[in-house]
Each structure stands twice: as structure tokens, then as C-alpha cells.
Amino acid sequence: MPAPRAVVGQRSFDDLGTPLHEVTFCVLDLETTGGSRTDDMITEIGAVKVRGGECLGTFHTLVNPGRAIPPQITVLTGLTDAVVRTAPRIETVLGTLRDFLGDSVFVAHNASFDLGFVRAAFERDGRSEYKPTVVDTAALARRMLRDEVPNCKLSTLASRLRLDHTPTHRALDDALATTDLLHLLLERAAGLGVLGLDDLTSIAKLAGHPQARKLTMTSSLPRTPGVYMFCGNRDEVLYVGKATNLRQRVRSYFGRDDRRRIGPMLREMQTIRHLELPDPVTAEVIESRLIARMLPRYNRAGTRVDKYCYVRLDVESPWPRLSVVKDPSAKGVHLGPLPSRKMAALVVEAIQSVLPLRRCSTRLSARHTPAPDAVSCSSAQLGVAMCPCAGEADRLRYDAAVAAARSLFEGNADPVVEHLSVRMTELAAAQRFEEAAMVRDRVSALLGAVRRQRLTDALRAADRCTVRHGDRAWVVEHGRLVDVVVTGTAGRALPVDPPDPVDVTLPLPRRHVDEVLVLAKYFDKHADRLEIVSCTGEWRFPLEAPPDLRLAA
Structure with missing residues (x-):
């Protein structure tokens, strides 16, 4: 068995963008004993190699299939057992065929048929997989010529379009006719803006739009x-x-x-x-x-910047509470901006399910004294929250809950996530899957919010930095991209000015978060490949990856 040869793989994108007049096409046609690539065999191969409208060479050979040719195939092609008896077996011609094909673009009329037989023959002979870029003239014709012809059979197209060569159900004649058709289709495709190979490979579906x-x-x-x-x-x-x-x-x-x-x-x-x-x-x-x-x-x-919002903890209040706000206020600590109120609500639910912060919105002063007949809220009655408005709150325990919430806002969500993860596992083990999924959604929202916060905080903490990756260097200031420098080029790289700077001690405004996240996510993902040319602040990338939460079945 011949040794495997190097794979002829898919072309790189640079190759696909090659102008069509520089592309080498190999137009192939086969005759076979039938339509099954696994059970039938090749009886004749014809191929034409062209580039820029010029024929670079042809390949033609009969093939002894090693079995009888069915009568109906003989009627169609004129090939008989006697004609192919002295022809070489397919194994002896595959090397020459592969060399002829090379790395050219494979072209055929109904290409899946011919390509399928070629691949099957290579595979049976122990050769490496053949994966060329493929152009199907039948598919192109159906898209670009269907209003001009009754059908897209090669014989019909050759007759109606007056191609130079006439298909005869013989391999080389049909390959030459397909080559004529290819050139005509390339002319038509140019009218749709098809100039490169990538355009041509996609035009079969684009032309019908x-x-x-x-x-x-x-x-x-x-x-x-x-x-x-x-x-x-x-x-x-x-x-x-x-x-x-x-x-x-x-x-x-x-x-x-x-x-x-x-x-x-x-x-x-x-x-x-x-x-x-x-x-x-x-x-x-x-x-x-x-x-x-x-x-x-x-x-x-x-x-949808107007839909962005924040989770706020009013730490200046005597009895701090969580709330969802559209814009950050001068006081308190904030988590966000988050992309939706739904996510913010899930974050609040996640925190409140672990930390017994009050849930009522009553304004409480430092000297608040509950009324004698004050009744604790339903959350307090259920034991999931403290209720200082009814006098049912322990100051030390409440301050500890506030401190834990504040730590979470600063990026340390581990205690809350660990508690919720245990709860999720317990619910799943008890087959209370809907409740477990609810907890999972809350944890997921919380982790997403904290992750966003850590990313934005990390980039803002860098102050002004210049970060290089390859031949490009990004200049970032307060989370804004202010310049891009490409080695060997000069001129302004940013056609749109950056937004106005924002005090890094204030919460990130809603209108800035998208740009900050784009840069922060990129720097975090590629941190090991970046060169930090300069940084006037603290460089924190890469950040620790968030935990993987999966609900056990």
C-alpha cells in the first residue's frame, strides 16, 4: 500500500481572496459503472487545468474497473468491457491524478458526484484525505442561468449557450464543455461583484437572493x-x-x-x-x-444603553439595603452597569437569599424607634431577612451582612456563590430540579455581574497604558481607546473620537461600559501574549476565571 501523502487541505483565507484571474482551476469529469461511490468504480477520467482563461494542460485516461460495465452505462457512454480491458487499474493512475490536481480549485458539474468518487478512490488506496476548494458549475448555473434555460443539464447548457465543446458522456469532452461553462459563469458572476475566489464559492447561494x-x-x-x-x-x-x-x-x-x-x-x-x-x-x-x-x-x-442599570447598596444609610437604580447616585456602592433589570433583579435575589439584609423600602433614620404595634415584614417572618423597622435586627449581625455585601461589590463573591452552590446541589439531589435551576440562574447572574465589574475595574485601574500585541499597540486611558499604533504605518487610526473621560472614583457611566468591556475582555483573553509597554496604574490581567456551574441531572 502506498505511503500516505501530504494532505491537500482547505485553502487559507488569503488564497480564497485571490483575484479569479490568478486562480488555477482543475475541471474534472468521470465516467463510472454506476452512481454508488462505494460499490461502483471509475471507468474514465478527464480533466482540464486552466488559469486566466488559458488552458494549462489536460489529463485523460480510461480505467479498467475490474468488473463488468452494465449495459445501460455502455449505451450512455459507449464504453464496453473490451474497450477498458487493456486500460490501467485505478490504483496505477491515482498518483498522476493527484499530482495533476495539485492544490488547484476542484471544478465539476454536479461536483458532489465526481468529488465523491475521487475521494473514495484515494481512500481505498490509503492516500490522505483530499479536501480541495470546490466550485460546482451546476449550482452556479441554477442560480445565474435558470431564467434562460429549461434545465441545467450540461448538454442543455452547452446547446442553449452555444459552448465551444459539446458534451458526449465521455470524460474529456464533458470536462472541456464544463470548462467553457465555467468561463461563461465567471463572466456573469463579475456582474454581481464576484472578483475573488471567496466570492465565487459563495455565489451559488448569494445569486438567488x-x-x-x-x-x-x-x-x-x-x-x-x-x-x-x-x-x-x-x-x-x-x-x-x-x-x-x-x-x-x-x-x-x-x-x-x-x-x-x-x-x-x-x-x-x-x-x-x-x-x-x-x-x-x-x-x-x-x-x-x-x-x-x-x-x-x-x-x-x-x-439599549437606556435599559442598563445598577444594583446599589446604600452603605451611608443606618440600615443599608439593596435596590436597582437606573443611574448611580453620589452615595453608596454600585455593581454595574448591568445589561437589564432582569439580570439586576436576579443579582439582588442571589444576595438576599444568603445575606439577611432588609427588603422593605421604608426610610429609617439613625434614631429610628419602632412603634409598639410594629409587625415584622413577611421576609423576616420567614427568617430570610432582618427587619429593623420592626425592631427585629441585631446590629452586629446586620453590619456583618453589609460588610459581606460590600465585599461582593468589590469582586469577592466567593462566600455567597459557595453558599448558593451548596443549596443548588442539595435541591438537585432531592430532585427539586425547578428550584435548583432557579438558584443556578441567580448564581449565574451574580457571577456575570461580578465578572463584568472586575473587568471594568481592572481596565480603569490601569489608568493610562500602552499594550502591544504583534505589530499593533493600543493606547488606553481611563478605559477608553485613545490611539492605535501599527508598526510601519503613520496616520490617524481612529476615525471616531473617544468619549469624554470619567473620574475613575465614580461608577462607570452606562454609555461607557460597552467600550470598556470590549477592551477588557480582549486584554483578559490574550493577557499571556501581550506586552505591557507602559502603565501608569495597576495592571491586573489576566483575571481569575469564573467557576463552571452545572446542574446535575
Whole structure:
């Protein structure tokens, strides 16, 4: 058995972005004893290698299948047992075929059939898996020519489109006809803005999109990180998005994206603007700034800053309590901003289920004296809270609960999480799964809130820092990205100015949290690969990973 050869794998993205006139295509056609790649065998191979419209070479051979050719196949192809009796067996030609295919793009009409047989033959011969980039001319024809022809059979297309070669159900003739069809399809695809290999591999699904005519708007988009903006009739921005590869991301909207808002948005879109940026993290920062300032109609994430809120502990009060507030106040300690009141409520429930803080909203002065007929609240009666308004609160125990809550706000959630985790395990063991799931949701919300707080606090604690990763350096000040420096380039890298600075001793404003979290999460994830060029504050990354909570079945 031949030794395994190096894998011909999927192309890198740089290769996929190669202009089509520089791409080498290998157009292949097979004749076989039937349609089963496991039970039937190849009887003839024909292949044509082309680049830039020029033929680079052909490959053709009959193959002895080692079994009788069925009569119906003989009628179709003209190949008989006598014709192939002296032909080489498939094992002797596979090496030459693999060399001919090389790393070129595999092209066939109904490519899954031919590619399936080729892969099966390589596998039976003990060769490494063959995984080329594939272009199916039948799929392309169904998308781009279906209004011009009754069907997309190769013979029909050759006749209706007057191709130079006529398919005859013989491998090389059919490969030559498929090559003619490929060139015609490439010309048609150019009208849809298809300029690179990545465009061509996706055009089979894009060309059938109701807004496919607008694909030409993507022709000038680069294959680099950045921000794109879909604009309407009056040049108003409808949607802002980020991308690691602008061209690929924008063109993906014309594929099989079934989200309800995508269709109307594409119908309204009249132009596409873009900002090319040095890297994906900078793109995400600029995206958050643009969304916050423009409030595009079709953006949901990032436009709900007005729904952000905080959990507040009014530590200056004689009997502190927890509350959910929209904006931080001058007094008290705050956890947040959190993305929703639902999350904030779960956080409050998690803390209150462990720490017996009062739950009533009655204002209590330092000299509060309960009325003789005061009745404790229901939470106190259930033993889950103290009730100072009714005189049922031990000062030392209450102060200890407040101290524990304050410590949690500063990032130490371990005591509360440990208590809730034990409770969750006990409930699950007792098969009280709904209650256990409720506790799990509270713990998850609490951990998420504390994690957000620790991330934002860590970045703000760095004050002004310059952080390098590869050839890029980000300059961050008080949690804001103020500059990006790319080695070997000059000029302004940030097309949108940062928000105004905020005193680091105050809670982080709602409008700033998205940008701070983008930077903090990136620095935390890639901390081991970063070079801290300078830092006027304290560098805390990476943070300790949060615990993994799983509810036992």
C-alpha cells in the first residue's frame, strides 16, 4: 500500500481572496459503472487545468474497473468491457491524478458526484484525505442561468449557450464543455461583484437572493477588519456592524440569513459605507461608538444603553439595603452597569437569599424607634431577612451582612456563590430540579455581574497604558481607546473620537461600559501574549476565571 501523502487541505483565507484571474482551476469529469461511490468504480477520467482563461494542460485516461460495465452505462457512454480491458487499474493512475490536481480549485458539474468518487478512490488506496476548494458549475448555473434555460443539464447548457465543446458522456469532452461553462459563469458572476475566489464559492447561494443586484455594492470592500454601515435613501445609517473581513461579512447578508429584520433592511439599503481599521478589537470599539452616537434603527445590541442599570447598596444609610437604580447616585456602592433589570433583579435575589439584609423600602433614620404595634415584614417572618423597622435586627449581625455585601461589590463573591452552590446541589439531589435551576440562574447572574465589574475595574485601574500585541499597540486611558499604533504605518487610526473621560472614583457611566468591556475582555483573553509597554496604574490581567456551574441531572 502506498505511503500516505501530504494532505491537500482547505485553502487559507488569503488564497480564497485571490483575484479569479490568478486562480488555477482543475475541471474534472468521470465516467463510472454506476452512481454508488462505494460499490461502483471509475471507468474514465478527464480533466482540464486552466488559469486566466488559458488552458494549462489536460489529463485523460480510461480505467479498467475490474468488473463488468452494465449495459445501460455502455449505451450512455459507449464504453464496453473490451474497450477498458487493456486500460490501467485505478490504483496505477491515482498518483498522476493527484499530482495533476495539485492544490488547484476542484471544478465539476454536479461536483458532489465526481468529488465523491475521487475521494473514495484515494481512500481505498490509503492516500490522505483530499479536501480541495470546490466550485460546482451546476449550482452556479441554477442560480445565474435558470431564467434562460429549461434545465441545467450540461448538454442543455452547452446547446442553449452555444459552448465551444459539446458534451458526449465521455470524460474529456464533458470536462472541456464544463470548462467553457465555467468561463461563461465567471463572466456573469463579475456582474454581481464576484472578483475573488471567496466570492465565487459563495455565489451559488448569494445569486438567488432577492436583493442580489445590490451585491455590486460590495465590490470595493476590502478583505480586512473594519466597520460597515448600511445607508438608506437619505444617506441615513440604518445599521452598523463590525467585521474581521469586511467583504466576506457584508456579502454574507445576501446568503441564507433568515433573521426577520435582514430582508427589510436590505430592501431599504441604498449604499454601503465602511471604515477600514487595523484589527478586529479596534473595529468592535468603533462599532460601539458609532452605534451609541447614531442609534441606527436596525441595531439592537448596543442601542439599549437606556435599559442598563445598577444594583446599589446604600452603605451611608443606618440600615443599608439593596435596590436597582437606573443611574448611580453620589452615595453608596454600585455593581454595574448591568445589561437589564432582569439580570439586576436576579443579582439582588442571589444576595438576599444568603445575606439577611432588609427588603422593605421604608426610610429609617439613625434614631429610628419602632412603634409598639410594629409587625415584622413577611421576609423576616420567614427568617430570610432582618427587619429593623420592626425592631427585629441585631446590629452586629446586620453590619456583618453589609460588610459581606460590600465585599461582593468589590469582586469577592466567593462566600455567597459557595453558599448558593451548596443549596443548588442539595435541591438537585432531592430532585427539586425547578428550584435548583432557579438558584443556578441567580448564581449565574451574580457571577456575570461580578465578572463584568472586575473587568471594568481592572481596565480603569490601569489608568493610562500602552499594550502591544504583534505589530499593533493600543493606547488606553481611563478605559477608553485613545490611539492605535501599527508598526510601519503613520496616520490617524481612529476615525471616531473617544468619549469624554470619567473620574475613575465614580461608577462607570452606562454609555461607557460597552467600550470598556470590549477592551477588557480582549486584554483578559490574550493577557499571556501581550506586552505591557507602559502603565501608569495597576495592571491586573489576566483575571481569575469564573467557576463552571452545572446542574446535575
